[in-house]
Amino acid sequence: MGLSSARRRPRREGPSHSPAGKPGLAARQAAQRLLSAIVDARTPMDALTDDTHGHPHYLALDARDRSLVRAILMAALRHRGDLEALVTRFTERPLPDGAASLRAIIHVALAQILFLDVPNHSATDLAVAAAQADPRNRRFAGLVNALCRRAIRECEAIRAEIETQPVRAPQWFADRLEAVYGADRARAIEAVHRREAPIDLTLKDRSPANIAARAQTLDAWALPTGSLRLRHGTEIAALPGFDEGAFWVQDAAAAIPARLFGEVSGRHVADLCAAPGGKTAQLAALGAKVTAVDQSANRLKRLRANLDRLDLSQACETVAASLFDFTPDRPFDAVLLDAPCSSTGTVRRHPDVPWTKSDADIVKLADLQARMLARAATLVAPGGLLVFANCSLDPREGEDVARAFAADQDSFTIDAVSAAELPGLEDCLTAEGFVRTTPADLPAPAGEIAAGGVDGFFAARFRRTV
Numbered sequence: 001m002g003l004s005s006a007r008r009r010p011r012r013e014g015p016s017h018s019p020a021g022k023p024g025l026a027a028r029q030a031a032q033r034l035l036s037a038i039v040d041a042r043t044p045m046d047a048l049t050d051d052t053h054g055h056p057h058y059l060a061l062d063a064r065d066r067s068l069v070r071a072i073l074m075a076a077l078r079h080r081g082d083l084e085a086l087v088t089r090f091t092e093r094p095l096p097d098g099a100a101s102l103r104a105i106i107h108v109a110l111a112q113i114l115f116l117d118v119p120n121h122s123a124t125d126l127a128v129a130a131a132q133a134d135p136r137n138r139r140f141a142g143l144v145n146a147l148c149r150r151a152i153r154e155c156e157a158i159r160a161e162i163e164t165q166p167v168r169a170p171q172w173f174a175d176r177l178e179a180v181y182g183a184d185r186a187r188a189i190e191a192v193h194r195r196e197a198p199i200d201l202t203l204k205d206r207s208p209a210n211i212a213a214r215a216q217t218l219d220a221w222a223l224p225t226g227s228l229r230l231r232h233g234t235e236i237a238a239l240p241g242f243d244e245g246a247f248w249v250q251d252a253a254a255a256i257p258a259r260l261f262g263e264v265s266g267r268h269v270a271d272l273c274a275a276p277g278g279k280t281a282q283l284a285a286l287g288a289k290v291t292a293v294d295q296s297a298n299r300l301k302r303l304r305a306n307l308d309r310l311d312l313s314q315a316c317e318t319v320a321a322s323l324f325d326f327t328p329d330r331p332f333d334a335v336l337l338d339a340p341c342s343s344t345g346t347v348r349r350h351p352d353v354p355w356t357k358s359d360a361d362i363v364k365l366a367d368l369q370a371r372m373l374a375r376a377a378t379l380v381a382p383g384g385l386l387v388f389a390n391c392s393l394d395p396r397e398g399e400d401v402a403r404a405f406a407a408d409q410d411s412f413t414i415d416a417v418s419a420a421e422l423p424g425l426e427d428c429l430t431a432e433g434f435v436r437t438t439p440a441d442l443p444a445p446a447g448e449i450a451a452g453g454v455d456g457f458f459a460a461r462f463r464r465t466v
């Protein structure tokens with residue numbers, strides 16, 4: 001399926017198109033189409049599963065089926081290398097070239113059988129029905145059936161093998177992680193990528209008493225970094241304190257960059273790539289006067305809604321503009337640039353990232369970040385702070401950009417972050433005083449049931465000297 005076809009109106013289906021109107025078939029067919037759109041057309045999963053602008057086949061489903069589709073996609077993407085290897089092992093001949101839709105049918109079925117709490121017979125029957133419903137795949141319905149049945153028979157052994165000998169994929173990403181972090185650390189990062197990510201919250205009131213009280217009412221682990229980590233997945237909007245704006249969802253590592261400004265009460269701070277506003281909210285909660293800039297008007301709408309719920313809107317002005325066109329009346333005391341990046345630090349939550357991004361994207365993004373950082377620097381007042389951050393695991397988008405900036409700019413010096421500023425993540429400092437986290441950091445202590453790990457993040461702090 002191509003990018004354009006991913007946006008096409010759905011063919012008429014549902015009860016009228018599905019063979020015998022099989023319940024559950026539309027959800028499986030949607031999962032197959034979306035998986036193809038992600039892997040073959042490199043369309044991000046978030047865009048396809050957006051509740052307003054998502055893929056038409058996804059939007060045609062009810063809430064329960066949408067959540068099943070998301071669960072199937074997460075499992076199929078996290079284990080895509082394992083599933084691919086299994087299909088190769090189970091078939092005498094390779095699947096025909098260009099058999100993207102057949103591959104999607106098989107992967108969607110195997111993901112349910114091996115990783116989800118879905119009856120095996122439903123996963124199998126609906127995969128066979130999907131093959132039969134598609135003239136290109138009808139002749140492979142028997143193969144689909146045989147693969148599913150074998151996976152069901154050998155389920156325990158297959159799961160154990162995947163646990164002990166996972167297949168590293170996609171190749172470019174596995175190679176890059178190993179080249180940057182070495183074999184052991186790369187394996188540790190990949191192990192975390194295969195597990196569901198926990199949900200972290202940032203509290204508006206970060207006083208120790210409030211952190212302790214909220215940890216109790218929310219059944220959360222109070223991380224040493226100051227964030228709370230929920231012990232159980234749940235509907236966030238139903239949590240006590242949500243309506244009163246006591247917290248927002250933000251990975252513990254994503255909460256670091258905004259804290260690097262220290263005391264910001266009454267200061268003018270620009271958040272240059274602000275939406276959806278996690279860091280804007282942190283700065284506003286600390287008493288800063290924030291100018292939140294983002295080139296996406298739609299994403300800024302979400303930022304404003306988030307700030308309204310948190311009752312922080314009065315501390316912020318929003319500007320819908322590219323930072324390259326943003327010309328404020330005066331420079332800022334502090335500037336945060338949370339630049340767009342490959343997002344390879346968020347693979348735990350977005351397992352589509354390695355399949356939709358490429359090494360070439362990283363090179364392009366690193367170039368954009370360097371230009372953005374140079375532009376951001378022009379907005380900092382003498383004596384002010386500049387923080388450059390992003391959620392990439394690749395040093396070409398982090399350490400290299402920051403080093404080149406420090407070397408090029410006479411009026412800025414690196415303001416090294418100290419271990420005392422990173423409780424629980426003291427080891428995540430580079431020799432220069434940059435912050436570098438990976439998903440293998442902050443493992444859970446013994447006895448804690450919430451998962452360990454944080455997003456991969458990079459942050460560098462600079463001070464304008466003149």
Ligand SMILES: C[S@@+](CC[C@H](N)C(=O)[O-])C[C@H]1O[C@@H](n2cnc3c(N)ncnc32)[C@H](O)[C@@H]1O
Nearest residue numbers: 273274275276277278279294295296322323338
């Ligand atoms: C990583 S996200 C920011 C996340 C945000 N800082 C937070 O903590 O919630 C990157 C943002 O940069 C914005 N962006 C990309 N290019 C931009 C540009 N040239 N000027 C301003 N914003 C831009 C995107 O629209 C996106 O919202």
